[in-house]
Amino acid sequence: MRPTHLLPLALLLFSPPTFARVLDLDRVVEEAQNTDLKNGLARYADLDFAEGIKGLEQALVDRGLAPVERAAAALYAGLMAHSLDDVARAKDFFTQALEAVPDLELPPEAAPKDRALFEEMRSARRAQAPEKSDPVKLELDWANEPMPSAKVEPVHQKWWFWTGIGAVVVSGTVAAVLLTRGGETPACGGGGRGCIDVTISALRWRTP
Amino acid sequence: MSRRALLFGSLLGVALAACGTAHDEDAGPMLILELRGAVPVASHDLRVYGADARCDAVLGEPGAWLTARKCEPEEIDQLVRCHLAHVVVKPGATSRIEGITPGNRTVFAVGKGAADETLSRGCAEVVVRDGEAAAVTLTLVDAQ
Numbered sequence: 001m002r003p004t005h006l007l008p009l010a011l012l013l014f015s016p017p018t019f020a021r022v023l024d025l026d027r028v029v030e031e032a033q034n035t036d037l038k039n040g041l042a043r044y045a046d047l048d049f050a051e052g053i054k055g056l057e058q059a060l061v062d063r064g065l066a067p068v069e070r071a072a073a074a075l076y077a078g079l080m081a082h083s084l085d086d087v088a089r090a091k092d093f094f095t096q097a098l099e100a101v102p103d104l105e106l107p108p109e110a111a112p113k114d115r116a117l118f119e120e121m122r123s124a125r126r127a128q129a130p131e132k133s134d135p136v137k138l139e140l141d142w143a144n145e146p147m148p149s150a151k152v153e154p155v156h157q158k159w160w161f162w163t164g165i166g167a168v169v170v171s172g173t174v175a176a177v178l179l180t181r182g183g184e185t186p187a188c189g190g191g192g193r194g195c196i197d198v199t200i201s202a203l204r205w206r207t208p
Numbered sequence: 209m210s211r212r213a214l215l216f217g218s219l220l221g222v223a224l225a226a227c228g229t230a231h232d233e234d235a236g237p238m239l240i241l242e243l244r245g246a247v248p249v250a251s252h253d254l255r256v257y258g259a260d261a262r263c264d265a266v267l268g269e270p271g272a273w274l275t276a277r278k279c280e281p282e283e284i285d286q287l288v289r290c291h292l293a294h295v296v297v298k299p300g301a302t303s304r305i306e307g308i309t310p311g312n313r314t315v316f317a318v319g320k321g322a323a324d325e326t327l328s329r330g331c332a333e334v335v336v337r338d339g340e341a342a343a344v345t346l347t348l349v350d351a352q
Contacts, residue, residue: 187339188306194336195306198315199345200252200299 049080071101249319263331
């Protein structure tokens, strides 16, 4: 065995433990709610990179995407763009992935050139916004964390709930004021004459 | 129109009538509706009488009071079967009857069907003052 073959093993044995987040692609695909994300990641697995990028770009438009899903979409879009030698788009995608999950790591199968570009983007991002790094997050086992699901807001936190109540109160008050004005005597006629406002409030009812 | 809608409409009518007369003690007693099958009223025939024509007298002998004659000034409040005003209105909106000589007045309403048949009647008494509009709500009941 050549010495170079022992290098990964040596690194594995002697490197300090790492808690950075490595995405489990199968799990992301399995739990993803966004169809474009699912399809895009499936295209990556099928090596259909052009279509995969399209799908993941569509997925990234979705503002409701969870951070892990967003990171997965951008990361794999970047890998596919880099495979197609589109370095500029790959950089952009990698940056988006790191914005979603700052401690994101590339999957083990990533090529060295991908890893180099990805780390370049990580360094550039850290140089631009060092205050945003949060070392506490590194202690979490992100790979096994359950996928965040969409939060269901209680009804009383919905905008339409209080708007509806307000509308009912306002309209009820206006109706009450209008209905109780029947006893008022607005001016009419004059010159020794008055007038009568007649309201008929009945229908005619007959035995069937 | 479904029976449920009719029931709702009639209850709403009663509620509106109650609101309308809450501040008008001269409007006369409230009559309660019978909730049975409805026949649409095509028009309301409204007549205003003087103080001599109280509601019990008018409703006791309605035919005698459906006069076409308008009172001369000297006949008002003098036990003469004439009216101060006579208008025919479509159902639904509030009708203003102008030019009424101030005093105790009686408003007699007859609901007429499409063939001018009498369907319902109602009466209310009200005090009219110079330059003011007196509000009155009439609840008509079946004319038997």
